[in-house]
Amino acid sequence: MAAQILVIEDDPVQRRILTGMIERLGHIAHVAENGRAGLDVLLRRGARIDVILLDLMMPEMDGHAVLAALAERNITTPAIVQTGQGGIETVVLAMQAGAFDFVVKPVSPERLAVAIGNALKQSGRPVRGSTSRRSRGDVVRFEDVVSASEAMIRVLDLAKRAAQSSIPVVLEGESGVGKEMVARAIQSGSDRSGKPFITVNCGAIPANLVESILFGHEKGAFTGATEKHAGKFVEADGGTLFLDEIGDLPLAVQVKLLRAVQQGEIETVGARLPQKVDVRLISATNKDLITEVREGRFREDLYYRLNVFPIAIPALRRRKEDIPLLVRNFVEIFSSEQRLAKTRTISHGAMALLTAYDWPGNIRELESAIYRAVVMAEHSELDVTDFPQLAVTLPDGLAHGVIPHLSSEPLRSEGSTGAPSFYAGLSHARPAQSEPPLSPSERRAMRSVETVTDSAIPSIDAGGNVRKLAEVEEELIRFALKFYRGQMSQVARKLGIGRSTLYRKLKDYGIDPDDPFSEAA
Incomplete structure (x- = not known):
């Protein structure tokens, strides 16, 4: 049965694109050009809307105001918010306000399909082609890999292609990102499905036993070899x-x-003849192998033999879109394992907390935190108090589920004037011994936060009168160009105008995009 999806988006081009994507998924799209019109549709149609696709940046009534209005009216329809930049503060605010999931513009059809499918599961609607959540077992299919981000969708696309042959694969990524799970999915999706899947942690084996464990040994091959080992x-x-x-x-x-x-043959320790084997090899590493080659710790010829099809799996802090989905999946699994009468739920504040944290231990650390919370929680709904090890690392307002929310003002850009940025606080959220590097966008945002308070635009002139609108607009455009490093699409989106309008205003004010503080000719 087709689901009813409400698209609240002020850009007519985006509305058409999203409507087309939704209809290709077999659902019915309803559109509203702003937040107020979207609320009218919801109140008019009531429970007949299954999922809301909500833009955060809109005139009149932005996405945050819509989320607040939904909460005030006890409307529980899952809302998927669209953010133009995916900045941590914007995401945390949206999750705290009750957003079910978020996507980063421009959203791909694959990502949108995942988000809508998960929202429909939350609302109890059947999903075409949906599969049940897996428990933690050995057999992993591609559809069992919990993913929502564009980065992981690309990873799984590459892995599916790798599964079609026996080509050697190297999975690169930090510890805990899910390399073994992807490897098992490749095995399950290949013609070797149902055959042995053997794992070896090369870093956990004593150096003098590695050869014997990998290739086996004959009885009496060395001191202590009392039995033959395959x-x-x-x-x-x-x-x-x-x-x-x-x-x-x-x-x-x-x-x-x-x-x-x-x-395709091995030399067993103590054997006189080599032995033929038919093995598909998948390797994984958290190191930069090419650096290991340069420094003489890894053979160059072996590197090129193994690194035929490399797949890089990003850290969890680089794909925060996956966090809400992973959290709900783990809560469901652990509630079942603990044989709870009712699956635990998770509060908006707790979800915001989990989304804000950087997870230096990646999915493994997240899984451990959820397991502890499910087992130790005193109530059916997990709240921020059930994650004390995380709450103490974040700013006090966030840790107590009270995020500064500009409900009476338009949403401000990440790190902008008038709302405290979480970047500074989040820098303390990572344990010192495993500090992950900041992304370039995070470093730019932190630099902007440090200087933005000195760039406030006054609304009163020296004579005490309100300044002319054109003067303020010109300064705001110059400031936005500098703040977003001349990224025109980003500037236009944050200012709430089209690119053509922005270029026209640049010409009117004589602003050089490469030097926004130059004087008009």
């Missing part, structure tokens, strides 16, 4: 061998691994 390659024969932390493999063993990859 080895992991033989165990994985016909299936897949997953070598985790491949960068920690000793150089002496790398020579034998190269032969196994090149010729």
